Amino acid sequence: MDKQISAALDRVIDGVVAPAAAEVDRAGRFPAEAVQALGEAGVLGLASATEVGGAGGGLRDAADVVQRLSSSCGSTAMVVLMHYAAVTLIEAYGPKQVRREIADGRHLSTLAFSEAGSRSHFWAPLGTATADGSRVRLSARKSWVTSAGHARSYVWSSRAMAADGPMTLWLVPSDAEGLTVSAAGFDGLGLRGNDSRPVVADGVPVTADAMLGADGTGLDAALGVALPWFLVLSAAFSVGLMGSAVDEAAGHLVATRLAHLGQSLADQPVSRLELGRMRLQFEAARATLAQTLTAVETDAPDATAQVLGVKAICGEAAASVSDAALRICGGAAFRRELTLERRFRDSRAARVMAPTSDALADFVARLACGLPLFDGAPA
Incomplete structure (x- = not known):
């Protein structure tokens, strides 16, 4: 890992993450200050390519970050973990502007795969993607989405539109029209600050280029x-x-x-x-x-x-x-x-x-x- 990012990570853990960990857990509060500090320290952009301003870090670097964070605050570590998992797909298929925002630490993303109907069987989405002129409308009941109320985008799964494959992926802005995050905050046994909440899409309009990869290959x-x-x-x-x-x-x-x-x-x-x-x-x-x-x-x-x-x-x-x-x-x-x-x-x-x-x-x-x-x- 880049030495400057590693040193900055230590400072954020010691100065922000660890002191807030108990309160984040007790109150079920999203660690917004920690996420902002991690963005400013280059940690959120660790897995982004250097061509868009990221650190170009690999899986070992990301594992080091998550391991160090979880030793202080599990909720913060889970938020970053899900961000990195989403970034891998955005880096592979997403638009350069979003990739630049992530690399700059200004864009938190997450995965939105699990659904109420198929539960932990993320490989079997029930949500649909329907062509509507020049747009596509997404409808689904996502069961638990980490950072649901704080992420700027979701890497979203649906059934394929027309292809034979079982799944298609989309990059969906969290403020898209028709997208609703459950008002009830996460109140679970553990990871109480990770803001994992249901997200419902009711005919959410996205452009065709929001598709990550080809239809059916998700x-x-x-x-x-x-x-x-x-x-x-x-x-x-x-x-x-x-x-x-x-x-x-x-x-x-x-x-x-x-x-x-x-x-x-x-x-x-x-x-x-x-x-x-x-x-x-x-x-x-x-x-x-x-x-x-x-x-x-x-x-x-x-x-x-x-x-x-x-x-x-x-x-x-x-x-x-x-x-x-x-x-x-x-x-x-x-x-x-x-x-x-x-x-x-x-x-x-x-x-x-x-x-x-x-x-x-x-x-x-x-x-x-x-x-x-x-x-x-x-x-």
Whole structure:
């Protein structure tokens, strides 16, 4: 990663992200100040090409950003993660003006794939795109869209207009006529500041050139361009969260005394053993992430299998580690005097964000058996 951007990221985390993390979580407040600061620091433009003024960063750079952010604030990390996933498609197919705005840190984007009717099966959109003279009208009920009330654009999926493919992608301005973001803010177990809300399109008019790629090719683009970034960055999110949980749990064990024994919690073999197991899980997940990044960069023969598995591996490890942190730190971890209860809640998101851990395990099994990833798809 560019050294200037890396140093600026550290300053934003220390000065803006970390101090606000508890309030962002408590109030379910979108981290607008952090996002603005990250834009000004060049972080939002990290994955944009240098030709439009971006940093030209790759997947490893983006994973580093997400991992560092999630160690302080899961909500902010998720906003940036979804932005990067959307940017991959905008960089590949989007207009240069929007790409320049993103590179300049003035444009936050996000994915709008999941729908109320098909839920986590993002590969099966029910929303439609209908020709209307020189325009196209989009109609859909998107179920959960990160940064819904703050993004300037959505990378939007619909059924194909006329082609045989299952999906077409669009770049939709968030202020488009007929687009409605749910008035009720996000009130979930974890990631409470990520402003994930339903978005409804009721005949939203867009121009034909809002299409990203060709009609019917959206699933190929989503799987080949955006999904690897989403899966790997989700793993980086989990690794960052795990690292902070392990460090805080260790600090608590060392600092907390059992006065009647004249010992710390770290002197207790059972607690120490549990902490050691947590650390081993963290190191294994971190190594898996690093190995997957190398596989992608070197186009290794098993890169696809590693990419499909890394989110599930690291997400399940984060859930396990954060659960263990609550056990060994006791009552203090259930209260907000430590950040562990927030880490515990945030870690659960990886299991249910599409593709879910179960879906990814099935994808990996299908790949191993030589079966198509999706029922009805050609082998």
